[in-house]
Amino acid sequence: MPESDEEKESPVPGKINDELRLLYTSCVSEIADFKRQQWNVANYGLLSYAAIASLPKFVASKLAVWELTVLIVLTVAVLLAGWYVVSMLDKGIELRRDRLRAVRKHFTQEFKDARLAGHPEPKMQTLVWFFRTIFGAGGAVTVWLLTRYACVS
Numbered sequence: 001m002p003e004s005d006e007e008k009e010s011p012v013p014g015k016i017n018d019e020l021r022l023l024y025t026s027c028v029s030e031i032a033d034f035k036r037q038q039w040n041v042a043n044y045g046l047l048s049y050a051a052i053a054s055l056p057k058f059v060a061s062k063l064a065v066w067e068l069t070v071l072i073v074l075t076v077a078v079l080l081a082g083w084y085v086v087s088m089l090d091k092g093i094e095l096r097r098d099r100l101r102a103v104r105k106h107f108t109q110e111f112k113d114a115r116l117a118g119h120p121e122p123k124m125q126t127l128v129w130f131f132r133t134i135f136g137a138g139g140a141v142t143v144w145l146l147t148r149y150a151c152v153s
Contacts, residue, residue, distance in 0.1 A: 079139040
């Protein structure tokens with residue numbers, strides 16, 4: 001007897017579990033990768049600030065106004081680019097966390113109990129404001145060092 005269209009479309013229960021397990025594992029891995037990328041962006045931002053702040057030391061004479069302006073614009077560009085990339089990565093993390101919450105609804109009660117180990121569902125905090133503070137403070141210190149060097153030289 002041929003299968004009806006409804007029977008053909010209904011997935012096999014084991015396949016659903018495998019797909020959910022795959023999605024869960026993938027999301028956890030992607031969150032870890034996005035967090036690692038946020039730290040890398042912050043590190044490269046600080047390295048960029050250090051390079052910008054040290055450039056006047058390599059110039060033998062006093063910085064011209066246009067040179068100071070270019071360095072300050074570069075500092076602001078690092079700040080804005082860092083904020084943007086960190087924010088985009090944070091949105092990716094939040095999307096994966098939403099997917100994880102949706103996947104967990106299909107897991108057994110035993111899994112949910114073991115995952116929480118008797119504790120309430122933790123509120124996930126993001127570090128986006130921490131990274132933004134790093135970029136803001138680093139940018140402010142860089143501009144301060146540039147203007148101080150320009151005024152003292």
